[in-house]
Amino acid sequence: MSAQPAIDLRRRRLFQAAAVLGGAAALTALAASSARAAPAQPGWTLRQIEAGDLVVGYAEQGPADGAPVILLHGWPYDIHAFAEVAPILAAAGKRVIVPHLRGYGTTRFRSEATPRNGQQAALAADVVALMDALNIPKAVIAGFDWGARTADIVAALWPERCQALVSVSGYLIGSQQANAAPLPPQAELSWWYQFYFATERGAKGYALNTDAFARLIWKTASPKWAFDDATFARSAASLANPDHVAITIHNYRWRLGLAQGEARFDAMEAKLAQAPVITVPTITMEGDANAAPHPAPAAYAGKFKGRYEHRLIGGGVGHNLPQEAPQAFAKAVLDVARWA
Secondary structure, three states: OOOOOOOOHHHHHHHHHHHHHOOHHHHHHHHHHHOOOOOOOOOOEEEEEEEOOEEEEEEEEOOOOOEEEEEEOOOOOOHHHHOOHHHHHHHOOEEEEEEOOOOOOOOEEOOOOOOOOOOHHHHHHHHHHHHHHOOOOOEEEEEOOHHHHHHHHHHHHOHHHEEEEEEEOOOOOOOHHHHOOOOOHHHHHOOHHHHHHOOHHHHHHHHHOHHHHHHHHHHHHOOOOOOOHHHHHHHHHHHHOOOHHHHHHHHHHHHOOOOOOOHHHHHHHHHHOOOOOEOOOEEEEEEOOOOOOOOOHHHHHHHEOOOEEEEEEOOOOOOOHHHHOHHHHHHHHHHHHHHO
């Protein structure tokens, strides 16, 4: 692994604070001077492409004519969650596409006028738009955290575009209606950051302390993962995106019904609120030491109506399963692809 450039924390904090507190002009000026993308993993080709609302930054590895696999990261991680997974899949002949989600890395909005919307339907629409832009009619889609939810939604609403699915923590499709119901106190405690983000103090705090916040989430969600400073810094660089704070805050506020989504996604959200079943071949996965909020496998097994298998990965694997257990994750992708 090559040495990583130093990260200018002072400029990033100014940058992130502007995402919450500043206007469009300040945001644009800071973006021009301060934005930086996460360094590429050796062997990856980094590209940009216009797709829907975004200019998507993505890594690609493997033969251009290989069967496509799209890997989707979560919060507060980035494409480097798949740095060890992608080469395994590429060596197996897959065309591996790993996009930065909206608000991460080199992905940018094409227009300042577009709402910085983090609702679940918007992220799923981004994936379909990316597939259209890359002329990919169908792909195996795999992810964790926000990426797993997004992959679930594509599989549920666009099954013709999803050859097969790998989803860490299973069925994560939600709705504002479902989220209105209170949870038992212990479960509510695990969502502390969601309540923090619901306040203006929390939004400002995240903007000013993004790296420290992300590191805390990494440690608490994966308590047995001994990642080093260089590994964290490689991904934390992607959080300097000018829209990261706004997308993060909106995502968690939208879940609780504290922020509005866009009307163009209302029909999609109405379908998702019905908890649609997923019919494509699916492998769900869980780490035995995942300390982030997640449902029990028995609670969602019935949502998968095609060929289905759940895999528990042992050895102290936490929330970021692809990065903590890349061999197991890559095997699941290759196995489910053979089912389709």
